Amino acid sequence: MAYFIRKLVLLLVTLVLVSLITFAVFQIIPGDPIRIMLGPEADEARIETLEKQLGLDKPLHEQYGKWISGVVTGDLGDSIRFSRPVSELIADRLPVTLSLALMSVAIVIIVSIPLGIYIARRHNTLGDVIFSSLTQVGMAVPSFWLGMLLMLYLGMTFSFFSISGYIPWSESITGALGSLLLPAITIAIPQIAISFRYIRNTIIEQLQLDYVRTIRSKGIGERFVIYKHVLRNAMIPILTVFGLIFAEVVAGTIIVEQVFGLPGFGSLLITSISYRDFPLVQGIVMYITIVVVVINFLIDILYAILDPRIRLG
């Protein structure tokens, strides 16, 4: 129990620090942020209204207090560029990014686990060497370039894929799949490389442990050894790597959405940065980071439940 309480406290400390950093970064803007946001031709009255609206005339700790309670209640004020509530803009874009991220994670799991097991059993063969070199390339390729190549070779060849824009799930399920599948594969490939390596190494390590020798000596088939015993034990450390992969996938959506013209968090974030719409930038960064931190926290908890050595050790 003490372990879980410590983890929960650490989660809260991290979230508070993340919010402080997100808030503080926008305090070090050189010059007057209002003038930067409104541009050089803004008139004094407009500047004053916006200053009041954003509460910039108040002391810093009051500004932070107002902002952080806004984060918690989901009321982050209005975007300067869109003149709409920040939370509404974020909610609008959520389905795209969420579908994309979940699809990518699903692809990573579906591909990397069987592949990792398959190659681990053929440890040190030619296939192993080839795949392990390929994963290095997979990690080195910039995701957006990969997206452009997939678009060129698959997107233009098969009419199933729509290569630009998003078709909502409610409109057409195949249409939504067609618009999300290529970007999801794009985001997934570098992560498959990372997770494949990790899974391969974990299973090879497990196969050398005493318990595997014991089971084998009982004359149980190799398939049974792998799926019934080794995989179960290997899954626990593999779980932690998926927390990392989730964070990378979320970050990956930001660039890859731009490649495929998908209206998700990424394009909203890029637009808000280009227009120096700071309340919107802060809001998006904060919510994305909260989700990633909480998912990693949940994975830590699950890890400790599955492997008692973690919380007792």
Add this chain to the structure above:
Amino acid sequence: MRNLRTYGKNINLIIGGFILMMFFIMMVVSFFYTPYDVNSMDIANKLKPPSADHLLGTDEFGRDIFSRIMQGTQTAFFVGAVSVSIGMVFGTLIGGVAGYFGGWIDEIIMRVIDALMAFPGIILALMLVAVFGTGMINTSIALGLMAIPGIARIARSGFLQSKELEYVQAAKLMGLSQMKIMFKHILPNVASPLIVAASIAFAVAMLAEAGLSYLGLGVQPPDPSWGRMLKDSQSYLVSAPWYTYAPGAVITLMVLGLYMVSNAIRDIHDPR
């Protein structure tokens, strides 16, 4: 250099080192010579496929892609070197203090580092770019700040392990100053994990720079950038695919070279 022979035998190091050497030579040469002027436009010859005149073809303004790739090495090395330097100096200092002194200093530093590392991928860099603005210098600084927490964490664990060792205890008994113990005695002993971290940070910075420039938020024209070239090439994906191949391939190759070298150094110093 006691294990010079192991260096020579490591295949990752040979190939990775060769790749990086090629890019380094390309960068040095690009200061004196490129086949064409990188900014001279030739609309009559726009979007031409690779030929004897233009090895990698031409872009939408008829500029020679090979020359621009060559000059792009300058940006890649500049952004990588500046951001890794920032990351190494501050990361080693912060991580070293946390690991060596421990206690509440360590606790505070580590919590802040955890929080900084909680921002996924290039989000931290994007936030900094939003504040500082775009361009080569700002991008390098933003990516340098992004590199600090990862390097600090590695420096911390190195210093933490070393401070219990006998030579450090002996140095303490001799009455050497803390600074001297930390940077003259411990630092050389934790150098190899830090060098590995630096080469990975270089690769990460390169990919992030390419990403930011692709988004139009990194290096700005007329500074040449491979990521920016990819952004420009996307409009001509079907009509001029070679325009896309070259910058993407060089980014991948150089990042691959960095990964191979970092793997090699890790394998040589930490054989498991």
